[in-house]
Amino acid sequence: MSTSPSRRTARAVAALLAASLFLTACGGDEAGATLELSAALPDQVPSGTQLRIGDPSIQAVVQASGLDKELTGAGVRVEWANISGGPQSIQAFRADKLDCSAVADIPSLFAAWTGTSTKIVFQSVTVDPLKYPVYQLGVAPGVHVASLADLRGKKIAYSAGQAQGALVLRVLQKAGLTRKDVTLVELTSTGDSYVTALGGKAVDVAPLGAQNVKIYQAKYPGGGAVPTGIRDDASTLYCLTKSVQDAEKAAALKVYVGVRTKALLWQNEHPEEFAKAYYQDSQGLSPADAKQVVALSGRKGIPASWDNAVTRLQETADLLATEQDHEKLDVTTLVDRRFEKVQTAAAGSQVVTGDAA
Incomplete structure (x- = not known):
């Protein structure tokens, strides 16, 4: 009994759809499934998941403190990039050569204004910001x-x-x-x-x-x-939005943010080791100058809440929009507050509250 053309067409379409879905699923497994920005961060990191990160000072701390073992033990492989600052990081983002970079608060604004979608996943502060300006x-x-x-x-x-x-x-x-x-x-x-x-x-x-x-x-x-007499201690880690939306990378970032928190706290307790590992060995300062720079930088803290940091970022965005003729920007769209809890959990009782935060 012959099959009608319409039924043959329907079966062919169904077969093509099934093949398409199969290939999409396979491709998703290879690239990392898409994670909605409202979804909970995954707890399990597929072994060998790679993050490309420009975070030079934390790289030095992680390696000097032995915290790199926590990353590898959790299945996270970091490809460190000697990149810092807005222009370098945004250029690397656009070339898809970087997942995250350590910057102050301005690069996230300019990334948005120039069409590069990013999310802030880490906030830190100086414990006494006016006494220890950046x-x-x-x-x-x-x-x-x-x-x-x-x-x-x-x-x-x-x-x-x-x-x-x-x-x-x-x-x-x-x-x-x-x-x-x-x-x-x-x-x-x-x-x-x-x-x-x-x-x-x-x-x-x-x-x-x-x-x-x-x-x-x-x-x-x-x-x-x-001195300027102005608070200037904004310090963040921002990442390509598509990297945060990659379920595998998001799981790895959750681990990295926790380790980065511990690294900053270790830095506070080991100023001489930090001075040598970063400013002396990496940046080429003399031992005396390296120690003095660390002393002038003050202790770093993890804020109990990102509320104040987001408020300051909005004020900065508004100032730049006026002075540099940019579009008004709602900075809450640039901040991924799922990582706020990751930080505070890793910092425990050492979180910073009050005006300093």
């Missing part, structure tokens, strides 16, 4: 800046897509100055570019991290540095 204002040799008011008329290094750029805008705001009162010199802060610009007097003022202040003053003895 940045000071480096001052070129022969230039007088004793207070923020002295910034009027000065040439200031400025990088729109980095934390240093946002800090400059906040400093001007605090000083009662506008962009018209100074000359902002577009200059990406990579390596010692700000140090060189100050030493060569291409700019009068530039935000310098604690490490670079030491390098700058050693290289250019006539150079100075003044």
Whole structure:
């Protein structure tokens, strides 16, 4: 008995659909099943799951402390990348060469504004942020800046897509100055570019991290540095959204965030070991300078809640939207708060509460 053309067509379509579903399922197993952003983070990591992470200081701590064994023991394989800062990480994200990177708060905003979807999965703070600022204002040799008011008329290094750029805008705001009162010199802060610009007097003022202040003053003895008086301790780990949506990588990230929390707390308790492992062995500082940079950095803390960090991020986003003509942005879309509980669980009683958080 012959089969009608319509039935043959229906059977053929069904067979194709079944084959398609089978291939999709196989492909999903190879690439990692998709995890909804509202779903619970998986507990089991398929052995050998790889994370590509740019987190140089934590890499040094994890290896010096032996915490790398917790990663491998949980089935997580980290491919470390010598990448930090917004421009490098966003470029690597776009090339699909990186899953996560350690940055301040600004890169997540610029990633969103330039079409790269990311999620913040880690927040840390400085326990006494105004006493231990991340940045000071480096001052070129022969230039007088004793207070923020002295910034009027000065040439200031400025990088729109980095934390240093946002800090400059906040400093001007605090000083009662506008962009018209100074000359902002577009200059990406990579390596010692700000140090060189100050030493060569291409700019009068530039935000310098604690490490670079030491390098700058050693290289250019006539150079100075003044405090900003502004909280600047935002510190995050942000990841490609598609990496967080990969169930295997999400499970590995859950482990990594817990280990990263322990690494920061270990760093607090072992300042000399941290100074040697990162600033001396990795960054090339002398033993004395490495110890001094760590002492100037203060203790790091894990906030009991991300509420304050998200509020500060929104304030920064609003300022940059106004000053740099960006679209308004709801920063809650950039934060994956499932990892908040992972951090606090790993930190236990050592979480930071109150204004410092």
